[in-house]
Amino acid sequence: MAIFIRGLGRAALDFFADVGGLFLLGMRLLRVLPRVFGSPRLLTTQMLYMGVNSLPLIVLVSVFTGSVAAWQAAYQFEGFVPMRYLGTAVGKAIIIELAPVLTALVVAGRVGASIAAELGTMRVTEQIDALEVMAIDPVRYLVLPRVISGIIMLPILVIFADLVAILGALAVAVNMVNVSSETFLNGVKAFFYVSDMVAGLTKAAIFGFIISFIGCYQGFTTSGGAAGVGQSTMRAVVVSAVLILISDFIVATLMFRL
Amino acid sequence: MNTNTPQIVIEVRDLRKSFAGHVVLDGIDIDVRRGETLVIIGRSGCGKSVLLKHIIGLLWPDGGTVAVEGQILARMSSRELYGVRLRFGMLFQNAALFDSMTVAENVGLALAEHTRKSRGEIADMVAHKLELVGMQGTEHMMPADLSGGMKKRVSLARAIAFDPAYILFDEPTTGLDPITAGAINDLIVELGDRLDVTSIAVTHDMKSAYKIADRIVMLHEGRIIQTGTPEEIQNSDDPVIHQFINGLAEGPLRAI
Numbered sequence: 107m108a109i110f111i112r113g114l115g116r117a118a119l120d121f122f123a124d125v126g127g128l129f130l131l132g133m134r135l136l137r138v139l140p141r142v143f144g145s146p147r148l149l150t151t152q153m154l155y156m157g158v159n160s161l162p163l164i165v166l167v168s169v170f171t172g173s174v175a176a177w178q179a180a181y182q183f184e185g186f187v188p189m190r191y192l193g194t195a196v197g198k199a200i201i202i203e204l205a206p207v208l209t210a211l212v213v214a215g216r217v218g219a220s221i222a223a224e225l226g227t228m229r230v231t232e233q234i235d236a237l238e239v240m241a242i243d244p245v246r247y248l249v250l251p252r253v254i255s256g257i258i259m260l261p262i263l264v265i266f267a268d269l270v271a272i273l274g275a276l277a278v279a280v281n282m283v284n285v286s287s288e289t290f291l292n293g294v295k296a297f298f299y300v301s302d303m304v305a306g307l308t309k310a311a312i313f314g315f316i317i318s319f320i321g322c323y324q325g326f327t328t329s330g331g332a333a334g335v336g337q338s339t340m341r342a343v344v345v346s347a348v349l350i351l352i353s354d355f356i357v358a359t360l361m362f363r364l
Numbered sequence: 365m366n367t368n369t370p371q372i373v374i375e376v377r378d379l380r381k382s383f384a385g386h387v388v389l390d391g392i393d394i395d396v397r398r399g400e401t402l403v404i405i406g407r408s409g410c411g412k413s414v415l416l417k418h419i420i421g422l423l424w425p426d427g428g429t430v431a432v433e434g435q436i437l438a439r440m441s442s443r444e445l446y447g448v449r450l451r452f453g454m455l456f457q458n459a460a461l462f463d464s465m466t467v468a469e470n471v472g473l474a475l476a477e478h479t480r481k482s483r484g485e486i487a488d489m490v491a492h493k494l495e496l497v498g499m500q501g502t503e504h505m506m507p508a509d510l511s512g513g514m515k516k517r518v519s520l521a522r523a524i525a526f527d528p529a530y531i532l533f534d535e536p537t538t539g540l541d542p543i544t545a546g547a548i549n550d551l552i553v554e555l556g557d558r559l560d561v562t563s564i565a566v567t568h569d570m571k572s573a574y575k576i577a578d579r580i581v582m583l584h585e586g587r588i589i590q591t592g593t594p595e596e597i598q599n600s601d602d603p604v605i606h607q608f609i610n611g612l613a614e615g616p617l618r619a620i
Contacts, residue, residue, distance in 0.1 A: 232460040235422050239454045240474040240526075241446035 124323075131245070131323050135253060138246040148251040156217050156252075156318075157259035161266060167212050168267040171204050172196070172274030180283040189285045193293025196275045198302065205267040206306045207354055210313035213260060214346040218321040221252055222342035225325025226335040234326070249322040253315060260314030261307040268306070305361045312357060313350050320346045370397035373433055373562055374419060374530070380427035381414060388414050390586030391428070401556055401563040403573045405597075406583035407608065407617070412566035413457065413534050415583065419564065420452050420532060421445050432530075450478065453523030454532040458539075459515035461507040461522070467494070468503035471522045478526070493521040496558075497551060513544035520551065524559060531555075533565035537572045549575045570609050574598075582608070 142149065175196050183189060225248060228234050237244045272294060279285040324342040328334045374396035381389040388411040396402050406412050417423040418430050421437045430437045432448050440448065461470050472490045475481055481489070487503075494500050497517040507515060516536065523531055536552060537545035549572050556563055556576075567573055573580055573594070580597045582590045582605050590597065590605055600606060607615030 228462075231458060231463075232456045233462055235417075236454070236456060236460040236462070236522075238422055239420055239449055239452060240477070240522075241449040242474070242477050243442075243446070 127327060128319075128323055131249070131326065132319075134243075134245040135249055135319075138243060138250050141246055142250055142254055145247075145251070148247065149255060152251045152255035153259055156213070156255050157262055160213055160216055160259075160263060163212060163216060164209055164263050164267050165270050167208060168205065168270040169274040171208055171267075172200060172271030172276075173278045175199055175204060175271070176275035176278040177282065180279070180285075189283065190289050190293050192279055192283065192285055193275075193290040193295075194297045195293075196279075197272055197294035197298065200271045200275070201268055201298075201302050201306045203306075203354075205271055206264050206309040206313060207350065209264050209267045210260065210310065210317065210350045211347055213263065213314075214317045214343055214350065217256070218317040218342045218346045219339045221318060221321030222324040222328075223335055223339045225322060226328035226338040229326060229328045230331055230334060244326075249319075249326070252322055253318045256314035256318030257311050258314070260317070261310040264307060264310040268303075301361075305357070308361070309354060309357050312353055316349045316353065317346045320349065370400070372396065373398045374564070375431045375434075376415075376419070376428070377431070378428035379415070379418060379425050379430065381411070381418070381423065381425055387586050389418075389425075392583075392586075392588060394581060394588065394591075396562060396564060397579075398562055399560065400578040401552070401565065401576050402579050402581060403577035404564065404566040404581045404583055405568060405570070405573050405608070406566075408568060410583050411586060412568075412583055416532050416534055416564065416566050420449060420454060450474075450526060451529045452532060453526065453528035453530070455516065455519050455523050455534065455536055457535045459507070459512075459519035461510075461515055461519055463507045465507075466503065467499070467505050467507070467510075467518050470507070470518060471525050473522070474526045489525070490521075493525050494518070496524065496555065497521045498547075513540050513548065516540065516548055517551070520548075520555070524555065527559070529561060531561050531563045533563065533567075535567055535569075536565060537567065537569045545569065545572060546575075548572075552576050570611070584608075 176192065179192055179195050179199075180189070183192060183195075225234070228248070234244045234248070237247055276287060276290050279290040280287050321342045324338040324345070328338040330337075372395045374394070376392055376394040379389050379392040380387075392415060394402070404412050404415060414423060418425055419432075421430075424438060435444075435448070437445060437448070462473070465473070468487065468490050471493055472486045475486045475489060490503065491500065494502060497520050499514065499517045499521060502510075502514070502518070507518070510518065533552065536548055540548060552563070552565070553576055555561070563576075565573075565576060577594050580592060580594055581588055582597065584604055590600055590602055592600070597605060597609065600609075603616050606612075607617050613619055
């Protein structure tokens with residue numbers, strides 16, 4: 107019993123220490139925010155890495171997401187709902203939910219992990235201390251470009267994911283469900299609201315912030331050599347994934363009023 | 365070195381630091397004089413590096429103060445602290461080169477970030493610093509392609525890139541073969557003479573300490589047990605110091 111309570115106490119302390127640490131890092135980030143365009147090369151490097159280099163993976167994931175969404179929807183619709191609504195259902199699901207969340211989870215695994223591993227290694231090899239000694243604020247130099255790039259690039263990746271997933275769904279609809287491309291696309295267009303798109307992209311920006319910010323925090327607070335870097339990387343992915351799903355629910359309840 | 369009226373430039377007063385209940389520094393007082401090379405010796409894990417990191421504000425004390433030129437670090441705004449740090453250079457234990465950057469980018473980073481010099485001017489200054497440490501022509505190499513000794517040299521070039529008034533050395537010779545270690549020691553002495561800097565080094569390499577030190581401070585169990593010239597330390601009758609500087613297994617200290 108005593109061990110259980112001690113464990114609980116330690117977990118609670120760790121949790122509040124992390125909340126406090128995230129808050130402090132957030133404050134330091136806000137303070138250097140005006141200098142975001144001071145070093146454009148830092149930002150473009152990160153945007154290239156996070157956005158452009160993630161694109162092939164996102165395209166691959168999106169094709170299959172769209173395809174399976176179309177196939178499963180068709181299976182549910184069979185005999186109950188006219189197939190001209192297939193495009194509507196699949197399109198909405200992709201734009202509002204599937205593309206932002208799956209893109210975010212994939213990017214959390216790819217980019218969030220690599221941010222935590224890179225900054226974690228820089229921490230344990232004293233490279234972050236070296237920046238401090240050179241009077242270069244590591245929050246401005248390392249965290250700011252990554253977080254801003256996450257907020258910008260995730261929505262852009264999601265636009266590609268939307269497009270590719272709908273094309274994947276279209277291919278399945280035409281070749282495997284026997285719905286003409288015209289019928290499918292009319293279905294997508296019929297109930298397309300700009301507000302859905304805005305909601306999906308807003309989510310994406312929030313997810314982009316979560317992934318990069320959590321990755322940076324985990325990297326910055328790394329200690330204990332190679333094992334510590336491994337722990338931080340794992341935590342960056344797990345914490346981002348959980349926060350993505352929780353914030354997805356919160357944003358959904360705020361943006362879609364019944 | 366000006367021996368008549370030595371000016372105190374760095375003052376450490378009653379510095380205390382614990383990590384998770386374990387006392388590492390237990391009331392340290394040190395005065396560093398302008399132009400001297402002060403070497404802090406002590407066993408591995410005795411808090412030498414921790415002490416060094418307090419001097420440049422990478423760690424903050426639980427109690428006591430560190431003052432640079434009369435200004436207490438803990439009372440500074442972050443802008444003022446960065447201003448002080450610009451006058452420091454530091455050679456880290458494992459060099460701490462930025463491994464995503466070339467040698468030239470490493471050495472030139474502070475210049476690129478803090479000055480409005482052109483690329484050409486920075487390249488010239490980088491080349492000059494690399495020449496000082498005997499690494500000319502390595503500008504385009506990556507840190508991963510360098511040996512341990514070469515990394516330390518590049519790191520030293522980076523530390524002196526901004527023409528610092530103070531250089532901190534964290535175990536400058538640890539992990540190097542004796543010849544390379546000797547070369548690094550010569551380099552430290554030579555740079556000290558040429559650049560007119562005040563240096564603080566921590567090490568447990570006594571050969572290195574004797575070679576570079578004007579004064580030596582022995583740290584033991586979180587306290588300073590003796591301060592003196594290399595000769596005074598060598599002739600000390602303190603059993604702990606005697607055991608440490610002669611590397612004896614038998615004595616008041618136990619091997620860890």
